Amino acid sequence: MRAIWFFASLAFTACLIGLWQLASATGLASPIFLPAPTRVLDALVAGFSSGAMPAKLGATTARVFVGWALASLLGVALGALIGVSQRARIYIAPSLEFLRPLPVSALVPIFIGLLGYSEQMVLAVIAFGAFWPCLLSTIHGFSAVEPRLYEVSKVLGLSRWSMIRKIALPSALPDIIAGMRVGLTVSLILVVVGEILGSREGIGYDILLAQRAFKSPDLFAGIILLGLVGYASAIAIDWLESRLVRWR
Amino acid sequence: MDRVIQFSNVSLAIGGRHILDDINIDIARGEFVAIVGPSGCGKTTLLRLLAGLAAPSSGEILLDGTPVRAPRQDVAVVFQDYGKALLPWRTASGNIALALEAMNVPRDQWPARIAELLATMGLERDGDKRPGEMSGGMQQRLQIARCLAQQPGVLLMDEPFGALDAITRQLLQDEVLALAERTGMTVFFVTHDLEEAIYLGNRVVALNASPGRVARTFPIDLPHPRDQLSTREHPTFLELRHDLFSFIKGGTGK
Structure with a gap:
């Protein structure tokens, strides 16, 4: 049954590519803006055989991963602190509520001012954007722990630290992973923004250059690669989730 | 009398509302005391005070x-609410292990203790199941x-069988009775099921509602072991x- 669905989804993708081919072959869309799939494939093959594409793909993927990992680490740590400590919530929450709705793009000039057109700037932009979904869902996860379980841990005589580690954290884990999943999507968006604004070598910056040079096959090749990075990371998160929250 | 539990002049008011008023109950070691009363009479609150989860005024x-x-x-x-009181991500064995962790039992003794406790409750083949895979009973x-696993001297039970079907309830009633007899535990059993209270208890304490007060105590002079x-x-x-039902119905007793 699963195999049938798998082939059905493949067939659907093939249909989309077929329509695309049809649109460019009949001249429905100008080849300057919409290249034929075959030309995009050529651009991908050329990019990979010259060795330029793998390097850019690697750089972009590494940025997504590092920025996202940083955001997740900070988001979970701070979220857990706010989730379990009333005092932390009182101190920290108002500042966070001010920072949270700020669009990351508005803060990019500040990051550039602080860090220059550097690798760290791009990572900071990604981490800042991906931090929020992670933080909010972690706070939610910790605040949604079944109150009865806190009573159980009191009656059993668990220490506060054991309670956090053995009851609150595992209980919040599904929410934490959901937040990390959203954070990863945000990271993928922001890596493009960061590369374009910081002129850092990578798929995102490549797309901008291709567009400026009217090299639409290269532009589409970049978009397809970004899509694949997103797809692969979604699969990785699914795997992580199925390992960590088997009980659901 | 070897007194284990003593409520002396216990009152509880929350926001000016009297929940419990001047409760005095003495419980001897090994006694099985059932607390009954209309809903809202504060019987669960009484148990929470005894558990140390709340403090009296x-x-x-x-x-x-x-x-x-x-x-x-x-x-x-x-x-x-067993469904909320168990860790859904841990297996049956893991849930028991939580208590052993809290008790600082050396890790090498866990497997034997867990197996023994599972067997005591007739769960010897369910150690690897998660709560979600188990029936309510x-x-x-x-x-x-x-x-x-806490090896308690006192066991507090808050309407433990209220959500179970009649047959499972009767089975568990008998098991808890046997357990209390074997271990000599003192049991403080809150229920709204009057027959259950009489069947299990050495003594039934009936509370009045708003504010909760000890209305009457019924010594239960029934032979042991009890039989359904x-x-x-x-x-x-x-x-x-008859006495207990008419007492609860009348609100004051005969």
Whole structure:
């Protein structure tokens, strides 16, 4: 049954590519803006055989991963602190509520001012954007722990630290992973923004250059690669989730 | 009398509303006391005070002569909502292990202790199941097993069988009776099921509502071991049942 669905989804993708081919072959869309799939494939093959594409793909993927990992680490740590400590919530929450709705793009000039057109700037932009979904869902996860379980841990005589580690954290884990999943999507968006604004070598910056040079096959090749990075990371998160929250 | 639990002049008011008023109950070691009363009479609150999960506004609760200020590891609590009181991500064995962790039992003793506790509650083949894969009755057995891991001198049970079907309820009633007899535990059993209270208890304490007060105490003079058929048909049982039902119905007693 699963195999049938798998082939059905493949067939659907093939249909989309077929329509695309049809649109460019009949001249429905100008080849300057919409290249034929075959030309995009050529651009991908050329990019990979010259060795330029793998390097850019690697750089972009590494940025997504590092920025996202940083955001997740900070988001979970701070979220857990706010989730379990009333005092932390009182101190920290108002500042966070001010920072949270700020669009990351508005803060990019500040990051550039602080860090220059550097690798760290791009990572900071990604981490800042991906931090929020992670933080909010972690706070939610910790605040949604079944109150009865806190009573159980009191009656059993668990220490506060054991309670956090053995009851609150595992209980919040599904929410934490959901937040990390959203954070990863945000990271993928922001890596493009960061590369374009910081002129850092990578798929995102490549797309901008291709567009400026009217090299639409290269532009589409970049978009397809970004899509694949997103797809692969979604699969990785699914795997992580199925390992960590088997009980659901 | 070897007094284990002593409520002396215990009152509780929350926001000016009197929940419990001047409660005085003495419980002897090994006694099985059932607390009954209309809903909202504060019987669960009484149990929470005894567990150290809440503090009275005035008066004192003594456990082995020491005032209760916080939960104690030798006092175990069986909550009614077993579905919420168990860790859904841990197996049955893992849930019992939680208590052993809290008790600082050396890790190498865990497998033997867990196996023994599972067997005590008839769960010997379910150690690897998660609560979500178990029936309500099995989950409540598991919660009792986790309480037994604390080797408690006092077991507090808050309407533990209220959510179970009639047959499972009767089975568990008999198991808890046997367990209490074997271990010599003192049991403080809150229920709204009057027949259950008579069937299980050495004594039934009936509370009045708003504010909760000890209205009457019924000594239960029924032979042990109790039996679901003969005990429930015993003339004394029927008489007590009549008294308790008419008392609760009338609100004040005969």
